[in-house]
Amino acid sequence: MISGTVKSEGSFSPALNGEFIGQGNDYIYVDPDGKHLRLNAHGVIKTTDDATIYLNYTGVVDVTPELTAILGGQSESTVTPFGNSFTHMTFETGEEKYASLENGVWVAAGHFIYEKGSPTIVEYKVSKVTHK
Secondary structure (H helix, E strand, O other), rough: OOOOEEOOOOOOOOOOEEEEEEEEEEEEOOOOOOOEEEEEEEEEEEOOOEEEEEEEEEEEEEEEHHHHHHOOOOOOOOOOOOOEEEEEEEEOOOHHHHHHHHHOOOEEEEEEEEEOOOOOEEEEEEEEEOOO
């Protein structure tokens, strides 16, 4: 994770709007059968109100022909569908405004956006698990 943005939906509280800073770590390894990638990513978000939030996520990605083409540099510009990449996220911060993020259970579905000649983008839709 070397760049990117984080922005919550309009009705979410606390509103979160920031970008990744510094050099994150994004560990990816392939299962022995080659059918899944395992993710373990770490980064720091700096919000527009100058708070810092540490993000860690782990997850599983299905290795599809489309993803193989993207990662192998053989793809034309493409966007993969949601449904083949899922993560669990945790947050840590010393900022009281964002402390509630530490107590949630967070899951995300991701997909890949690839434009030939540009870095691959991974986009996640993140949800908080709740009960009623």
